[in-house]
Amino acid sequence: MNSSGSTKERILGAAEVLFAQRGFDGASLRQLTTAAGVNLAAVNYHFGSKDKLVEQVFRRRLDALNASRLTALAKVAGAPDTTLEDVLGAYIRPALDLSHDGSGSLFMRVLARAFAEHDDNLRQFLSANYGHVMRQFTAEFARLLPQLSKPELYWRIDLVTGALTHAMSGFGMIQRKSDVSEHAHREQTAQHLIRFAAAGLSHP
Amino acid sequence: MNSSGSTKERILGAAEVLFAQRGFDGASLRQLTTAAGVNLAAVNYHFGSKDKLVEQVFRRRLDALNASRLTALAKVAGAPDTTLEDVLGAYIRPALDLSHDGSGSLFMRVLARAFAEHDDNLRQFLSANYGHVMRQFTAEFARLLPQLSKPELYWRIDLVTGALTHAMSGFGMIQRKSDVSEHAHREQTAQHLIRFAAAGLSHP
DNA sequence: CGTATCCTCAAACGATCGTTTGAACCGGCG
DNA sequence: CGCCGGTTCAAACGATCGTTTGAGGATACG
Numbered sequence: 001m002n003s004s005g006s007t008k009e010r011i012l013g014a015a016e017v018l019f020a021q022r023g024f025d026g027a028s029l030r031q032l033t034t035a036a037g038v039n040l041a042a043v044n045y046h047f048g049s050k051d052k053l054v055e056q057v058f059r060r061r062l063d064a065l066n067a068s069r070l071t072a073l074a075k076v077a078g079a080p081d082t083t084l085e086d087v088l089g090a091y092i093r094p095a096l097d098l099s100h101d102g103s104g105s106l107f108m109r110v111l112a113r114a115f116a117e118h119d120d121n122l123r124q125f126l127s128a129n130y131g132h133v134m135r136q137f138t139a140e141f142a143r144l145l146p147q148l149s150k151p152e153l154y155w156r157i158d159l160v161t162g163a164l165t166h167a168m169s170g171f172g173m174i175q176r177k178s179d180v181s182e183h184a185h186r187e188q189t190a191q192h193l194i195r196f197a198a199a200g201l202s203h204p
Numbered sequence: 205m206n207s208s209g210s211t212k213e214r215i216l217g218a219a220e221v222l223f224a225q226r227g228f229d230g231a232s233l234r235q236l237t238t239a240a241g242v243n244l245a246a247v248n249y250h251f252g253s254k255d256k257l258v259e260q261v262f263r264r265r266l267d268a269l270n271a272s273r274l275t276a277l278a279k280v281a282g283a284p285d286t287t288l289e290d291v292l293g294a295y296i297r298p299a300l301d302l303s304h305d306g307s308g309s310l311f312m313r314v315l316a317r318a319f320a321e322h323d324d325n326l327r328q329f330l331s332a333n334y335g336h337v338m339r340q341f342t343a344e345f346a347r348l349l350p351q352l353s354k355p356e357l358y359w360r361i362d363l364v365t366g367a368l369t370h371a372m373s374g375f376g377m378i379q380r381k382s383d384v385s386e387h388a389h390r391e392q393t394a395q396h397l398i399r400f401a402a403a404g405l406s407h408p
Numbered sequence: 409c410g411t412a413t414c415c416t417c418a419a420a421c422g423a424t425c426g427t428t429t430g431a432a433c434c435g436g437c438g
Numbered sequence: 439c440g441c442c443g444g445t446t447c448a449a450a451c452g453a454t455c456g457t458t459t460g461a462g463g464a465t466a467c468g
Contacts, residue, residue, distance in 0.1 A: 113321070116319070116373070117227060117317070118225070156400060159371055162366050163363040164366075166367070166370065192363075193363070196359075198407075199403045200367070200403050202403075
């Protein structure tokens with residue numbers, strides 16, 4: 001099927017697709033290697049085990065997503081005229097960009113699946129690779145919403161996270177009308193999410 | 205382990221726990237029947253197959269949840285002085301009550317898992333048993349938010365659903381302080397969710 | 409007592425899983 | 439050429455999965 005790129009990259013690509021479709025346990029190495037057009041043993045040869053492969057699938061996208069989010073946050077954080085929408089945009093737009101280009105859209109679904117599964121190993125891994133990003137965003141939210149107590153703020157951030165994860169994992173559903181450009185559609189989606197999140201965060 | 209109730213009920217109880225913890229595929233019939241204290245073959249004898257068992261696990265809680273939500277909705281729907289908070293309360297409070305009593309809390313996690321898995325069979329089943337409830341609530345939301353276009357309303361309801369599903373699946377985290385009663389804590393949680401959802405639905 | 413019905417049990421079935429193995433292939437270098 | 443490190447290959451490994459089987463226990467009724 002897939003016949004471009006190195007063996008490792010073909011495995012990573014096929015894994016992302018199948019993990020999103022059938023879950024980490026549901027996608028077998030035999031389905032995966034067949035889809036990638038490589039031998040069954042290639043996964044253990046190049047990655048060591050299936051669990052290590054799962055980690056690499058996350059790492060490949062998460063590193064880029066984290067860097068992109070932090071760069072966008074750095075541009076707006078700390079300034080006196082920063083708005084809630086600015087910070088939310090720094091969080092949401094990089095994920096939308098990832099969802100936009102090709103197979104990246106499936107990764108958000110993989111991420112949503114990982115959230116729903118309360119697997120401890122995976123949560124530890126996500127916390128180690130995701131935690132510092134969330135902490136920086138939380139600090140900026142706290143600065144912009146000084147009227148909220150800490151428990152209250154955490155509550156709202158948790159709810160916003162749930163809404164965004166849910167929305168971004170279902171991006172197949174939100175069809176773009178043919179008379180709007182790809183870029184305009186993405187901006188429209190971003191506005192939806194940002195305004196919703198801002199309203200949920202800042203209501204009295 | 206579990207030794208109360210009939211064999212069928214013991215299986216259903218253990219299944220709910222293990223499905224929430226390890227997912228539908230992750231929980232094996234051998235773990236399940238061992239936890240329930242019944243023989244391995246009892247699942248296929250009483251339910252026919254593992255898939256049928258999954259259906260029954262959903263049916264047992266979903267029927268009660270749906271009925272409770274529709275009853276609560278009927279009390280407020282259509283009236284001229286109904287508020288958005290009233291309708292949201294009719295949706296949220298029955299789920300909180302379910303989360304409150306014993307093993308029911310795990311069911312919301314099972315539900316969240318089913319949402320994240322994009323399995324077609326399960327989605328069809330949920331749509332058949334859940335669809336009419338969502339449709340009634342959507343109609344009432346449309347009545348109370350006439351300024352929103354249909355696509356806009358669906359967008360916001362989808363985001364609210366994501367936030368609530370996410371929140372209710374993680375109810376282990378929200379610890380009650382010892383100086384507030386169980387009932388007061390639940391009411392506090394309901395207020396959080398309702399206000400957040402109302403803000404997200406009705407923002408300009 | 410015999411027997412019929414419902415249920416439980418240990419054991420086995422075939423299928424599929426992740427992983428390992430050892431031989432075969434292949435480009436580059438002495 | 440011969441050899442060698444990196445890679446791919448078919449085949450097999452043991453484990454675990456959902457499901458089926460047939461014998462046996464329990465209870466109620468004639």
